[in-house]
Amino acid sequence: MSHLNVAHSEEYRANSVPFNFFEHTQDAHIIRSDEEAVETAKKLAQTFAKEASLRDQERRLPLNEIQQFSQSGLWAITVPKSFGGAGVSYRTVAEVIKTISSVDPSLGQIPQNHLVFIEHLRLDASPEQQKFFFNLVLKGTRLGNAFSEKNAKTVADLETTIRKTDKGYEINGQKFFATGALLAHWIPIVAVNEDGLPVAALVPQHTSGVNIINDWSGFGQRTTASGTVELNQVEVNENYLVPIHHAFERPTPAGAISQFIQAAVDAGIARGAIEETIGYVKTHSRPWIDSGLERATDDPYTIASIGDLKIKLRAAEAVLDLAADQIDQAIVQPSEENVAQATLLVAEAKVLTTEIALLASNKLFELSGTRSTLSELNLDRHWRNARTHTLHDPVRWKYHIVGNYYLNNVQPPRHPWS
Numbered sequence: 001m002s003h004l005n006v007a008h009s010e011e012y013r014a015n016s017v018p019f020n021f022f023e024h025t026q027d028a029h030i031i032r033s034d035e036e037a038v039e040t041a042k043k044l045a046q047t048f049a050k051e052a053s054l055r056d057q058e059r060r061l062p063l064n065e066i067q068q069f070s071q072s073g074l075w076a077i078t079v080p081k082s083f084g085g086a087g088v089s090y091r092t093v094a095e096v097i098k099t100i101s102s103v104d105p106s107l108g109q110i111p112q113n114h115l116v117f118i119e120h121l122r123l124d125a126s127p128e129q130q131k132f133f134f135n136l137v138l139k140g141t142r143l144g145n146a147f148s149e150k151n152a153k154t155v156a157d158l159e160t161t162i163r164k165t166d167k168g169y170e171i172n173g174q175k176f177f178a179t180g181a182l183l184a185h186w187i188p189i190v191a192v193n194e195d196g197l198p199v200a201a202l203v204p205q206h207t208s209g210v211n212i213i214n215d216w217s218g219f220g221q222r223t224t225a226s227g228t229v230e231l232n233q234v235e236v237n238e239n240y241l242v243p244i245h246h247a248f249e250r251p252t253p254a255g256a257i258s259q260f261i262q263a264a265v266d267a268g269i270a271r272g273a274i275e276e277t278i279g280y281v282k283t284h285s286r287p288w289i290d291s292g293l294e295r296a297t298d299d300p301y302t303i304a305s306i307g308d309l310k311i312k313l314r315a316a317e318a319v320l321d322l323a324a325d326q327i328d329q330a331i332v333q334p335s336e337e338n339v340a341q342a343t344l345l346v347a348e349a350k351v352l353t354t355e356i357a358l359l360a361s362n363k364l365f366e367l368s369g370t371r372s373t374l375s376e377l378n379l380d381r382h383w384r385n386a387r388t389h390t391l392h393d394p395v396r397w398k399y400h401i402v403g404n405y406y407l408n409n410v411q412p413p414r415h416p417w418s
Helices: 035-050 052-058 064-072 090-103 106-110 112-124 127-138 242-250 254-282 298-331 337-370 380-389 395-408
Strands: 163-164 169-175 186-192 198-204 208-215 230-235
Touching: 035 064, 035 090, 052 106, 052 380, 064 106, 090 106, 090 254, 106 254, 106 380, 112 127, 112 186, 112 242, 112 254, 163 380, 169 186, 186 230, 198 230, 198 242, 198 298, 242 254, 254 298, 254 337, 254 380, 298 337, 337 380, 337 395
Parallel strands: none
Antiparallel strands: 163 169, 163 186, 169 230, 186 198, 208 230
């Protein structure tokens, strides 16, 4: 393989994102341990919480926050230790994502595919590609997402193509749900080659023919910039192609990791909604007229409901931790059984985190009362975010995966959505 280099086009279409947003004034901090990663996330969450509601109301892109997030080193915590990263456990990954998502789940979701692609680099990239891209990530480079399409028959039926040309390779197509692409330095684009197999082509943000449109209009997760990416005769260097289909031709935890981070976002949404509920009931809610109580916090039904929410959240997070441990095991020993168990536990965690995110964001209003629905409070963002994000990969099929394994000994399918 020839030397990897970066060729930037003068063309710029980043939809109101300043050009200097993508410049590195200094390298990112490098986190060295699991403990440092968790503490860093907690400190950042305090900052990110301050204007989270306002960003949601105004659909304001979290430009400063994303810079702080990636410069903190948290976007590089899964880079293997052999390449200079912390190689943290997936329990730590979950805690970081939950902590950030509890105050702003859009910020929690944006690095999801970045982290997933780091795993694909570990699994499928050449040693030279790994060295090149892991070094970029450690310095603060953000990877975006141009994977999904909204007009294909199913989520796996991609229409974006990559074809060999006299100059190298060319990509044509259109993507949607491209979370983070607008804010990324490099964009991994998934396209099908002449053999119908998916490969990832990494292109710098300002590559000619890449048009990123900030047209995400979802009522939740408003500031993820999960809109359209148009790809018109995009030239790709062969050195930037990664055969990601290999990760699903053998037992690997790639699919489980993708779903695991989604579940961590949902757990974070639930955590944030419950804390918002407790805070509102303590400071604003009134006791019901027939209760004879002085404070809403003394209402036995409210007390029981908070207990129920906390118990269900703890259960969901406990299963998420079990899934994390099994992912770690599958990374070290990627056997059929280890990968299957990781997939099953992630599916179980996805069910439980979905249920508690929806329940908690709904109970927020039931326990807080009518005044909590006032638009100026914007408390509905918790429910909107929960309802939107939990639609990633239908939970009804998680039940099917688990049941089919235990009833019929059918292994979980190998793909990013199981």
